[in-house]
Amino acid sequence: MAMRGHKEEKEVYRRKAKGLPKVATRIAGLDEVLNGGLPAGQTTLISGGPGTGKSVLGLEFLYRGAAAGEAGIFVTFEERAPGVRQNALTLGWDMAPLEKAGKLFLMEAHVDPQAVLSGDFNLKGLIAIINGKAAAMRADRIVIDALDVLLRLFDDPARERNELYVLHDWLIDHGMTTVLTVKTSKNGESSGRYEFLDFMANCVISLDQPVTEQIATRRLRVLKYRGSGFGRNEYPFCITDEGINIIPLSFAELQHKALGPRVSSGHPRLDALLDGGYRRGSCTLMSGTTGTGKTSVASTFVRSACERGEKVLYINFEESQEAMVSSMLSPGIDLRPALQAGRLRLLTAMPEAMGVEEHLSRAFKVIKAFQPEHVIVDAISSCERMGTRMTAFGYLTRVVNACKERGITLILINQTSGFREENEISGIGISSMVDTIIFLRYIEIGGEINRMLLVMKSRGSKHSNQYREFLVTDHGFEIPEVYVGEGGVLTGAARQEQEAREEAQHRRRFQEIEQKEREVIQTRAALQAQTATLKAELEAAEAQLQTLRLNEKLWQNGRKKRGEMRGQISDTARLPTPPPQRKRRGARRPGGAR
């Protein structure tokens, strides 16, 4: 990736190189590898097997130079000029205006295969043409593509060598910065026939394209650079629709921006666990087995960021855009408004679909053009499918670096393969680059699987160290209240059981009180009932008493009347009179009440 400080770096390299003048290639990343560019006025050899990108590299050098006003000549022995122009167009380079402006000259150096060879000949024709054209265009850079095709005409290694030296000397004498491309055999070593080219050239670049695990990766290596330092690694590169893109990992200096202010995760309770949310420009790793809700947590963040008017790039290696949008609808996270508003962009691709460099350059291109505030990568575990674990590591390191340099909040989703695989937490060994780790997992308690969430690490902030129960509902995810009962964190049924136990205890105490209350009421009711019965008995007794008294009175009256009728005799005195105490009312209790 060409960094923004490309030009300044170039200047630095110039000064460092102490007098070795260099010509910047302006090819993304190549000048970093070459410590500034190709040797000015000298010869650079690009060797590689067929299809490794030699011609493209040469052409891009000239195209970028021409676009910057430096005239150049492209001599091709293999391709026809219209074909070269067409190929250039697919790389986004329109050669025609530059050709018209006299900044670029495509020379179709086609040697008629029907041509008859008779006697000695040399390359003076070619040299004369280059000389004339270079003078007319004031060009000082030239690429001679597939020179070996021309050299084969000599049909004699000694003659080939002689002619090439003549050409080489002429080019150097005329101060031409020259790039020669030569095909090599498949194993990448230049064949013995053209070995002398390696000695002749001041700078030798080798390209190859090994296929590992069915994924081809283009690689570039500088084999030698006389009088200059250079990056000595094998640099993977890709040919994108913008040309060659080399991302020299070891040159990716750590120019990370400091962590920014908090940005909400889209969920108040997760914000609380994160001490206020994610830090802007930080890198969060969200790790967990499949189905633990990683994408839901990320999508919740995406939705809230887009609602605030921020832009999010979601790199999805797992699902297509449609599949992801519809799968997020079931937990109630609607990403469609964000997509429609152009704030969310999904970049989807099968990891196997292309080499790691192509993945990278696609991502970087979108990051550059779309300028997102946040980037999600789902899932980094899939990156291994781009090649090897090392490939994935390279990809992620560069994505993390690119985001950190731009102050982009990055969320990496990592799918761990098994239950309780703590060692997978770090995600392809990038944990040191990660600021925050959120771990989602299933736990099994009492024969039940529940989701748990843990903030494992959060650089530069306080954060909860508790496993929290985590639910995915049909209206987003939920982190229930912390269980505040006895014992540790409980989830699911275990939590419910414990809560039920407490509830029961509570209910029991309440019931005791209620029971007592009822007893009191019942006792009071019994008392009242007994009182009522006694009262009724009393009343009945009183009624009987009255009846008796009435009868007595009637009997007395009757006797008196009978006596009067019989003539009131003196024997009245012989009849007993009723006892005087019987006349007093209420003095005695009725015996039958008990």
Place this chain on the structure above:
Amino acid sequence: MKRSGQKGRAEGAETRGKACIFRLFVAGDERNSRQARENLTQFCEKYLNRRYEIEIVNVLEDFKSALENNVLLTPALIVISHLTHITIFGTLSDTHKVLSALQLT
């Protein structure tokens, strides 16, 4: 710059078809260019009975012609009178090759 060199006679062309018209590209006075020029003249005198024309182009002075004719190697002989395009690179020292190229064998 085109420079018409030795022009052979065109008379007698009617007896054995059309005359051969040659364009010889040379690089100044280089040794093999000089040889090619000499070899061509001898050849023409010997086999073409003066029914020929030779145009000499010095690529060092006229690179545009070299470019137009795609002459990367010198000396180069282009036969322009024949229907098929014939190019012969080299000093033309191998007379048999030249003869067969011109279909005169």
